[in-house]
Amino acid sequence: MILDATVITQTLAAATPVLLVATGAVFGERVGVINIGLEGLMVFGALTAVVVSVATGSPFLALLAAAGAGVLGAAVFAAFAIWLKRDQVIVGTTINFLAFGLTGVWYRAYLNGFGAGKTATELPDLIGQGAGGVDALTLLAFALVPAAHYLLFRTRLGLTIRATGEVPEAASAAGTQVNRLRALVTLFVGGLCGLGGAALSIGIANSFTEGITGGRGFVALAVVVFGRWNPVGAMGAALLFAAADVLQFTLQARNVWAGLPYPVFLAVPYVLTLVALAVRGAKGKSPAALGTAFEQG
């Protein structure tokens, strides 16, 4: 039997980091900001969570710190992409370089110094235990989806965000400080990226390695498009993606298709996303002002 409780909780856990980031990115792109640097912001959060968890023994303080680290990284993005109006794709790429480099330097300095030999306190499971367990971040990630949906489609703030990403001039005329709103949303997305990183480092892996994010930040970007810039859609896409991952684990674990080289399995989620994008197409659906700078009149 392929589908059982563990497969389900595993899928939920695997979807958590991507979902947290993608939920944020839905808001980011809805307000008109495309951030390729999500992956880097996740790495920031992942390392910060481990360091703080080791230092304080409190995984919840660690979560807070991870979110803070994500916000800080996003502030650099906002400064260059929104305040200085530089190209968002290029600033995002730069954020990735910066994050990989800085966390690398920090991590090594940390391990050579006070961090060696200590272990982080893992985020406890709230429901169940071990492989069948669900931790606070997973609950948060999935609880955020209806909240995000409500915020985006049933509040005035959400309305303003959607208008800003479509016709920033209209939002501006309605009294929105477009660039300030974009910056705030960018910081919020950064916070969620930090949590997404923490979901990996103290949620699942309970430690940090360089490259721990394994491209999940980029996957989140695809998930947003696939989910049609909608939190519920993004959740569906994130679950699909996670399910493909877990299916891949399960197939390998149960010797199904044995003999197929494992890189084939590993490529499945990416190919799947590409095929999905190709089939659904993305023409004309993205927020009209996505990636453009706004000059306040």
Next chain:
Amino acid sequence: MMIPLITPRWTRRELLSRLMYGIAFSTLTGSLMMVTGCQQEPAVSTESPDSPAPGASVETVNASPLSARAFPPKPEGVFKIGLITPGSTQSDTAWSKQAYDGVQKVVAETGATMTPPIESPAAAEVEGALRNLAQDGNQLIFLHGSEYDAAAAAVAPSFPNTTFVVTGGRTEAPNLTPIRFEAGGATFLAGMVAGTMTKTGKIACVGASEIPIVKTSFENFTAGAKAVSPKVEVRVVFTGDEKDIAKAKQQTEALLADGVDVVQHNANDAGRGVAQAIEGKPKTYFMGANADQSDLATGQNLGSFILDVPNAFLAVGKRVAAGEGDGKSVSAGLAERAVYFQFNPRFAGVVPKFLKDKLVAAERDIIAGKVPLKK
């Protein structure tokens, strides 16, 4: 994304492109200066003898005077040791860290100094990094992985006074010493332990990248398990990424969900994810790789198969320091105590005595060559 990129302006461009081509030209002439003797092949054969490329027979081993030259004159007195590892010597608690510890051990015993290690260089960078280490006067350089064999074989002839040691290497030369860990014996024993301890009859091996050393270790593990319990089912899986702990954890969880109850990892960093998946799950067991990993999932850690890299490094290092390096490959197996299986010393309640006795007997048989192992 309609963002104006930097736009061309003709006048400035003309001015600047002239400048640039000036620079380009000087680069070109600079490199031309190096060309004068244009040879099809480096002065020495960079071919490792055992990867016969098509057309390899055409290759001439050209004993040019270059290869015999010592360069540069080495500083006398200071014995420097270099190290190249595929992973971080800090965070990878097994493979790369062991190499680091090994060099530290040589340093402690011989009074040498250690150059900070070069970690995870890309394929195109290995040779350059290696040459730099040699030029900087490192007389002994450890390359910790079979993937460095070709680079060492290419560089070694240019530095006859430097000794290159390649873990798992295949090429032998006067100053090129492969260390061959015969880990098969130890993983065979590990397989026996797993095959005995399993209640469900399903055990598993989790690897990251499917490289030969890992693959053979799993094959011998399987053979060991089958030796004690022919019906046991051994699952071998790979996650593809030795950095992605989360993936290894989830992969292991998938195995456990399917009834596997003993997992041997050989996935470097990502092995931590395997331990975490097992920790807290009753009646399942973890087995470490390469080093004593009894600090991972301690309560459910049966033991680890161990490559005693530090001792092997020390043996070679001492010989080289004493000027006795002979370029013969160093074999490191059960007989030399360079590999062995070690039970988890912090936790002894589970392993029955009969199993320990059986292992002692098996070890004797393996050393005596009575057990066919994959190499």
Next chain:
Amino acid sequence: MIGVTAVVLAARNITRRFGTFTALDAVNFAVGEGEIVALLGENGAGKSTLMNVLSGSLAPSDGTILMDDKPVRFASPLDAASRGIGMVHQHFLLVPTLSVAENLLLTASRRAGGALSYNIKGVLKDAQILAGRLGWTIPWQTLTGDLPVGTQQRVEILQALRGQTRVLIFDEPTAVLSPTETPELFATIRRLSDEGRGIVFISHKLDEVLALSHRVVVLRRGKVVFTGETRNLDERILAEAMVGADSDAAVLLQAPPGVTTTAAPESAVAKKALHVEAVTVRVRGASKAGETKSGAGTAPLLPTALDAVTFAVEPGEIFGIAGVDGNGQEELAAVLSGLMRPASGTVQIGGVAPPVNAAAFRRAGVAVIPADRQARGLAMPLTLAENVALGVYDSPEYRVGAVLKWRKLRERADALVKRFDIRGGGVNTSVLALSGGNQQKVVIARALSGSPRVIIAVNPTRGLDVGAIAYVHNALRQARDNGAAVVLISTELSEIQSLSTRRVAVLFAGKIAGIVAPDASRETFGLLMGGKRLKETTAVA
């Protein structure tokens, strides 16, 4: 009316500078309760700048704004709105992907609730009452992007009217409306004025100003040059005030050359330069027209964008095509420039139908002055030389194989810069650095340099100042005198009337509603543009 009713909003000695350019120069302006003030002026006279200052979008460089005789300072459009100043924009500030109700909520007063509230019912209730009073039916849940332009404007008006709005500013509201929609808008405006709101009505159309307003203020080059009670005014006075008695444009207004200029000899009629036969374009095809993004105002209104359009233009003729925006002009221009393949029908140049692509049309002798200078006319970051090279880069004269002869191209560009008097930079200057008028000169230089057989000019003077307009008109006349067949597609009726040689076609709902002489009466044009003549046969969607 001043003195009769209380002044609500006033500007005193308002000056606004942009860099070294003075857009407004010590302007005085006032609007009273229930008063309709028309603000008249040519493009670039400063009308929009003044309104942006009054509605809080721009801060004045100097001078004060008074409300109820007390000085005020608007921090933002929202601040101005909360004090009762509403604005109906020419280019609607509506979000096409939001429903009408959502658009209304977006701009509703913040007092209706916090950021997390969603008082769409309350907003809708108010709007429904207002709409009921104005006699409008509005599909509240439809996406605004799917609505006809006239309805979109009503949504924009509802947005601007927030309960206590005391002054409502309309920025060229009739530019996008059909002549039939215009009277309805005027009725709305009068009703709003009857309710005691002050109305500012911006326009450059004399008849509208005379029909609607109580008082007229005329701006020219940033200064108020004329103020007067409407009942004492006529078109002649206003036209002179607007353009100045001495300018070329005034001459045009007073004596449209029209039929009096030399028409092509009848013998040439046999060789029509351009022959358009039964061209039909469906709306589905229209959406494929090009990469340019359609704005909020160009929602598809009609099942067919062009319906069996047939006409022919002779060498030496300027053939005018009039009509309200959105009646098929865009599609017609695309078909005539080879950018769009019609569903049926043919376009022949000198008796031959070229393959449908822009390069083939250009080689066949068609030159295009497109409507959108920045999106279609020019590749903005490229240099002047490169932009004019776009007209000839594929001609064998300027390349050897795949390699372009830049020296020759630059020499040619240099000659064109001199001939067309392009100022603000040399051939190696990016066209981004040029002023709007000079950018248009680049477009015209490229179009006219090769002595084209057919010229398609679409709104060629939109957004230009008076001098530049006269320049463009002269250039087109000269091209006509040199024997080109010119198709002038314009929404400016006065431009069409003054330039067209013998005939003007009026487009309505994708059909040619009629072809008349340029000096036909304004009523005739108004009727045709409103589709009156075709009312029985066409079911307007």
Next chain:
Amino acid sequence: MPKPVRDALLLLLCLAVGVGLIAALVAGAGASPVAVAAALAKGAFGSRYNFGETLIQATPLVLTGLAVAVSFQCRLFNIGAEGQLLLGAMAAVAVGTSESVPPNAKLVLCLLAGAGAGAAWAGIAALLRVYRGVQEVLSTLLLNFVAVQLLAYAVRAPLQEARHELIQSDKIAIPARLVLLQPATLDLPATRLHAGVFLALLAALFVWVFLRYTVGGFALRTVGAGAGAAELAGIPVRQTIVKTFLLSGALAGLAGAVQVCGVTYFLGDRYSPGYGYTAIAVALLAGNKPGWIIVSALFFGALTAGSAGVQTAGVSQVLIQVMQAVVLLAVLAAGYLREKSPTNTGEAVAP
């Protein structure tokens, strides 16, 4: 002050601030900034051999930098040069180890196959963009991940070395290798520098001529500057987009082939240290201009070649990534200051 001089000064100023930040970071990590700088310089330029290494690292960066610049000039964000490079490397190895290819055609065919494979990989993104409207940023990123797994598969199955033991390919045949450039004087060590460096320079020259002087290059730049105007001028926009992707991918693929034919001769897992990503920095620093890409690739090549030296000075190699990021941020900041400088805002006009 003439504008180019002022722009250059602005950039230098921003870079200086960036260098200061990096120095602070290095000092914060407990190492001496001066020692690190010295080690970096020595590693990159300290000897003829080291300079050779710098040029070796710069070679693929010139090619991938050109790939990125070509696409950016058409306003396409091809950030998939990494994947295209891997595909190029795989194709080169496939041809180079094949016995059915005649020896004297091997090198040329290797390079052509590499370029072709890179172009084909980029072509997927081009088709997705043109026919399905999928943003190329997304598709090229995803294709990078697929390429990494494809390589992992290739070195384990179809391209694995003859004995099927190591996770790498066979070495390509000698005739398929690029000529090594070695010094004549005997007291100097051999460098690994190969003729690929000339190929990279030739490619830069080719791209420069192409963009500046040819009809195709003019079309490419015009589509980038304004698709609407290009369309009106009769330039087929979609076709130009596809061609640009193909050219961009071919350049990146060629970079992979040059690495195989000139440096490694075989393929292994984790083949590229991120040349395709660094290429974005290379292109941006060079303002997408082919000539400057040579300079900027040399700069980043020197950083990479010198990074081993940095490590031995007590700071980890990852510092190089921080340096790349800081250089990029400095360039971005300088770009902002340039736009803000008074001579550029003089023509503000009324709305």
